[in-house]
Amino acid sequence: MGKVIAVLNQKGGVGKTTSTINIAAGLAKKGRSVLVVDLDPQANATSGFGIDKNALQSSIYSVLSGSVQLSQILVATNIDNIHVAPATTELAAAEQELVAVANRESVLKQTITSVPYDYILIDCPPSLGLLSINALVAADSVLIPVQTEFFALEGLGLLMQTVQRVQAGLNPSLKLEGVLMTMVDTRNVLSGQVIDEVKKHFGDYVFKTYIPRNVRLAESPSFGKTIFEHDKWSKGAKAYKQVVKEIESR
Ligand SMILES: Nc1ncnc2c1ncn2[C@@H]1O[C@H](COP(=O)(O)OP(=O)(O)O)[C@@H](O)[C@H]1O
Ligand SMILES: [Mg+2]
Structure with a gap:
């Protein structure tokens, strides 16, 4: 069994999907086999891979509703080594339907143990509902993208409480992979202040690499491409390559 990383922040638009796709791509470039599980009904990771x-x-x-096995839904991407467990808008119903299921927090974990990959990245929805809880229960670690904006810290307390609740109960071995600063604008004083504030709370758990605001990163999903195919020389590509190095050296 490889390493399972949940990419989670209940705020929308903070860079979860962008980070999931491009960390997966960076790992695959290094020869690792990667499964991306799209757990967001918006299915942005699915379409971001051109599916x-x-x-x-x-x-x-x-899979979550128990009608098929995880191995039966996997889709190959145009990148060697990356498969996707795709989502559709249907998934929105799962949040409600799971409530009635026995072991409703561990449904994903039970299926994920059956597939062999070096890494499994779970792109979470922007909520702390049952889908995200399933991701935390299935994961070895949680990676939290934080957008460098004024309200960045708001919500992180609740997010960490949720992580601690899962650690205290269903998944005691869940670790914090790290906090990834996204859409950083070094010319903006506020960006620096937000980073300082996040470091005060998370210390060394903050990735040394910051993801810059980079238009190439924003463009690439519309071509169904990762940043490494879209523009491998961009600042965004360099940054995600560095993040992958940090993940692999932990
Ligand atoms: N580093 C970045 N620079 C510029 N735009 C970005 C960056 N990261 C994400 N974006 C854009 O910001 C929006 C939100 O990012 P996304 O990864 O979809 O966030 P989430 O999955 O948390 O909702 C998307 O339009 C995406 O293309
Ligand atoms: Mg997303």
């Missing part, structure tokens, strides 16, 4: 949601036979929803 046509409308052409899918089944998705992670079918």
Whole structure:
């Protein structure tokens, strides 16, 4: 069994999906086999890899509802070594439907142990509901992208409480992979202040690499490409390459 990393922050638009896709791509470039589990009904990670949601036979929803095995829904991408467990908007129903299921917090964990990859990255939805709890229960570690903006810290307390609750109960070995600063604008004084504040709380858990605000990163999903295929010389590509180094050296 490889390492399972949940990419989580209940705020939308902080760089979860961008980080999931490009960390996966960086790991794959180093020869690691990677599975990306799209656990967000918005299915941005699925379309970001160029997968046509409308052409899918089944998705992670079918796995969570118990009708198929995880291995049956995996889709190859145009990158060697990366497979995706795709999502569709159907997944929105799972949040409610899981409530009635026995072991409702461990459904994902039970399926994930059956597939062999060096890394499994879970792109979480922007909530702390049952889907995200399933990700935390299935994960070895949680990676928290934080956008450098004024309200960045708001919500991190609740997020950490949720992580601690899972550690105290269903997944005692869950670790903090790190806090990743995203959309950093070094010319902006506020960016620096937010980073200082986050470091005060998380210390060495803050990744040394900051992800800059970079238009190439924002563009690449619309081509169904990762940053390394879209523009491997961009600042965004260099930054995610460094993040992968940090992850692998832990
Ligand atoms: N470093 C970055 N520089 C510029 N735009 C970014 C960067 N990271 C993410 N974005 C853009 O910001 C938006 C939100 O990012 P996304 O990864 O989808 O966040 P989340 O998954 O947390 O909702 C997207 O339009 C994405 O393309
Ligand atoms: Mg997302």
